[in-house]
Amino acid sequence: MRIFIEKDYDAMSRKAFEVIKEVIVNNPNAVLGLATGSSPIGMYQEMVKDHKENGTSYKNIKSVNLDEYVGLGEGDEQSYVTFMRENLFNHVDIDLNNTRLPNGKAVDLQKECDNYNAYLDSLKVDVQVLGIGSNGHIGFNEPNTPFGSVTHIVDLTENTIKDNSRLFNSIDEVPKQALSMGIKNIMQAKLLLLVASGKNKADAIYKTVKGDVCETVPASVLQLHNNVVIICDEDAASLIK
């Protein structure tokens, strides 16, 4: 596990960008595992800037995302597919046909999970970007999700609904369920790149890095992967320094 502590959110984002850019430069056909949330937005901004200034191309890049809310999808402002388009896909030359997220509006959600798993099994993800929930969740894998889990339907915890309500008009609008890659899918990526910013992530980062490996802290599974980069700002790293 390589841990970088950067002075603030912007420095964290630049460092994360360096890591992902190296993957893209080394392999213009790379498969990127992407994440939503506020943590990776700065990194996406760096990617867009670099694409515009230096012409780094995403023409042959494929992407898979970690998760999506049940009931939300294309055209919904709060959906993760909209988030990805607004923050990255619309601003680089990636082919939208090469981007994929679970479809939260699928009629048969279990079938959608099965199809997503089959798709993930057909690829090798070169780098999986991760944020972290204040309760240590990765993707939407809440505490006590089995490490052997694959893409599944998740009942979101009160904690996560509350954390994510800041992005909705009211807490009642936050979906109660999501589709999420499982921990096993995440662990199959060649490189895991976790970004964390802010004091409310400090406890989760402490448990991820220094705590026991246990299903009560989903991100602690990262200790079992042989190629992990964690980039924190000073606040998120305040308990591990």
Ligand code: GLP
């Ligand atoms: C959501 C997402 C996670 C993300 C987490 C933290 O729950 N499903 O993938 O890591 O939020 O979000 P933020 O980066 O906004 O704190």
